[in-house]
Amino acid sequence: MNIIFDMDGVLIKSEYAYSLAIQRVLADHGVDVDLSYIDQYRGRSNPETWQEIIADFSVLDQASDYYIDRVFSYREEIVARDGIIPCDHILELLNAWHGKGYRMSVASSSPMSEIERTMDALGIRSYFEHLVTGEAVAQSKPAPDIFLYSAKLMNLEPKDCIVIEDSSHGVQAAKLAGMYCIAYVDPHEPAQDVSLADEVVEDYRDLLDRKL
Incomplete structure (x- = not known):
């Protein structure tokens, strides 16, 4: 088979780590969302996820790569803590x-x-x-x-x-x-x-x- x-x-x-990291990055930029908003992007690629999130919130004025890098940085903290x-x-x-x-x-x-x-x-x-x-x-x-x-x-x-x-x-x-x-x-x-x-x-x- x-x-x-x-x-x-x-x-x-690992989904919880990504979700918490995205939530934290958004909070850093004045965007407060609950995890149900982030859950809709499960299974999507990081570039496509952030293209859509940026389109939703005008306060996000950086390129996708900037936010993706921040997410991975926060996720690393969670992985270091939890394994x-x-x-x-x-x-x-x-x-x-x-x-x-x-x-x-x-x-x-x-x-x-x-x-x-x-x-x-x-x-x-x-x-x-x-x-x-x-x-x-x-x-x-x-x-x-x-x-x-x-x-x-x-x-x-x-x-x-x-x-x-x-x-x-x-x-x-x-x-x-x-x-x-x-x-x-x-x-x-x-x-x-x-x-x-x-x-x-x-x-x-x-x-x-x-x-x-």
């Missing part, structure tokens, strides 16, 4: 699927440096054939580009791939790519609309003995 994983919110508990935390039972699932010979790749909107750091911190890089960043494709999720590119790297047809996603944009991208999509929903995270997914799981242990 051929599995393509998103990273943030699927492999690691890189794997999603519950994901390491058990990856080990089981690797042992079964499943082919696996990562397709994340995060920069490659973040993807590689996560792989190395959790000791899971060897499980994945390819690591694909949103920087490698023209359009970010919800466009299907990143998943289609991942399938191409694996020499697979889209119909032969399963995507595991956690965000509304990610699920949309997987379905537009013509792939089967399993939505992982962490009950401790803000709810996302994953109604387009083919199935939803809240506990990775439910997939351990599944024949995919």
Whole structure:
């Protein structure tokens, strides 16, 4: 079986760090938003996220790269404090699927440096054939580009791939790519609309003995 994983919110508990960092950057510039505003950008690339945020608030008068750099700086503080935390039972699932010979790749909107750091911190890089960043494709999720590119790297047809996603944009991208999509929903995270997914799981242990 051929599995393509998103990273943030699927492999690691990192969405909260990005959300808090964005909220803090906005507060620094006199913009107060609650986390529900930021949640709408889950799964999107950083440049596209900030293009839209800047359009929403006229007080933001710097280029996107300025705000992205500030977000990463604040996120680093959170990671230094909390570490890189794997999603519950994901390491058990990856080990089981690797042992079964499943082919696996990562397709994340995060920069490659973040993807590689996560792989190395959790000791899971060897499980994945390819690591694909949103920087490698023209359009970010919800466009299907990143998943289609991942399938191409694996020499697979889209119909032969399963995507595991956690965000509304990610699920949309997987379905537009013509792939089967399993939505992982962490009950401790803000709810996302994953109604387009083919199935939803809240506990990775439910997939351990599944024949995919």
